[in-house]
Amino acid sequence: MAGQAAQAITGGGKARESYFDNVKYLTIVLVVCGHAWEPLTYGSRAVTALYLTVYAFHMPAFALVSGYMSRSFDMSPRRLKRLVTGVVVPYVVFEVAYTLFYKVVQDDWKYPFSLLDPWYLMWFLLALFVWRITTPLWLAIRQPVLVSLVIATAVSMSPDTGGDMALQRVLQFLPFFVVGLVLRPEHFERVRTWRMRVVALPVGLAAVVAAYWVAPRFDAGWFYHRGSVVGRDGMTAWDGLWATPALFLLALVLTACFLAWVPGRKFWFTALGAGTIYAYLLHGFVIKTARWDGWYKHEWLHTPLGEVAVTLAGIALITVLCTNPVRRVFRFVVEPRMEWAFRPTEPKKRPEPAAGRDRERVTVAGG
Template sequence: MSPTATPATVVTAPGPATAGATAPTGRDPFFDNAKYLAIVLVALGHAWQPLTYTSRTATALYYTVYAFHMPAFILISGYFSRSFDLSPAKVKRLVTGVVVPYVVFEVAYTYFQHWAEDDAPPESISLTNPWYLNWFLAALFVWRLTTPIWKAIRWPVPVALVISVLAAVSPDIGSDFDLQRVLQFLPFFVIGLHLERHHFDLVRRRWVRIAAVPVFAAVIAVNYWPPPQLNTEWFFHNDSAQGLHEPAWTAPVALLALFACAAVLTACFLAWVPRRRMWFTALGGGTLYGFLLHGFLIKLSRWWEWYDAAEWIRRPVGGVVVTVLAIGMMTVLCTAPVRRVFRCVVEPRMDWAFRTSAK
């Protein structure tokens, strides 16, 4: 599906929480609302996936969410990464907010899988091959480090698009740090780096909010009745054209089409995000907690076959129940009590590990 760890004053999506149960003064409710709603979409996408085998409605909703939820996360992450440089303080935040959670959860996920699957042999820990959700932290680390480059060159977005397409025709990139996703999603981060606050206000116009309704309806309809030539694996951006058994020339066509679709859907999504403080606004500061922690429950649902526990789960009423449970799960995981418990591994202070100049 959030997905990022940043300081409380430099929020990304998904980003770590700030201390306290309410959004602190000075935070823009719009972005906290957007992050919470987007992280809920991540949970829904993961929760709906097992239902896609028996429900066309779940399939349509699933692929519609996957068409834009990560681009929206990444764009907002880029927007709040505009001030990143290689200063000691920013490097410290990159280490404590991205690198440390990456290492901790890479180890935790590996041992959790061994515990959950009793008959499975223990997997070796690989810090270069992100496990499940950890790919986003690996990507954010790379994107943040390259931020000075994208702020310095003359045509950053076209260059990022070219790199994205080249990645999609390069089957030998390998799985290290999930570089296919890192490079294919790169343009959205670069766009975010060059946005200003007034650009987000443009999508708040009334006609955009109204137009968003038929746009989403059209995308859902296409995913409900997909054309036979549509390869839905492109939505995940985790393989090359050759790896998807497609000719190389399809890469620029597919990526540019998905890029345009994601950009439009992201604009439509942001048009619907409330600008005022809502009951869930404070939860927007804890989306990284929800993002990383919900992976344990999602994987348990697969390994322990929760979706096969009863026939009604794969019926329409089951889809409604799964949807409600996914929203509730993500909401709870973003709350202040959960953040207090896991702050030591999601956004540790670690002043002891840095020189005084890094503070």
């Protein structure tokens, strides 16, 4: 079984892509389920337990996978272009779109517009820009994970680190991105053995049971990382010295459990993993409409059967938003080519092989 896991991660390119596409799809499913469950947490301890469990690791997992996919970012013109077209432009477009959406639906035309104060989902794109642009630095220094965790801890202890650019979130989630940068295929191989999968089951179950136990008195805001620990549940700044590393370790353990059970072979949803950025950017319009239009006021939705229906509806929504027809419609704003804005870049020439040596085949990972 360990050999099969190794083949799925370190073997052929198709097997490797299938695993990470599965990871991306299942992670975005957790994201939308968390958003769909939030209105149900006020009346259901069971839903709250699932909500807390998912929020303990789903965005850390998203950041970790983003870091792993960014390992080859080297500030070259080609990758800087992809950063602008794939992160900066969608951020600007959807930040404007979400702000206008709020103004129209809520009839609040005085609501301020600011690219430095990301609305709702948009903080992650801003964070991804900051993380990726600093990737060469993290790959160059010693102990990057430790350094990033020290930064996150320091920020969590400082209530003066303001809301501009969602800096609290950007820096408190930074260690997970850096962990992704330093991971290698063999690390995923070790996580995906059957021994680790067997261990992951009781660990995951224990997390749900613990979440159910603390649900009535635990503030889910701990997992949002929107602000400092100061004043949260009576905490002082010094409590950040243990709270932030503890949440970091909890998220890593649960992320490892999640990654252990992600299948490596191709499924019907595997191809959808390539469209998760579309689902992430678009699903917020539906989620917010459901909240603002009172969809959750129907009492039936707050029954066990209704909660299952909300979950299935969320999964169906995110699945549709990952499909090729949706990607074709919105590609011009999510992944614009923008050839007109950039100078053409010449492909790198392969160096001539040294005399007396065999020519080596060179492969370069995308990023």
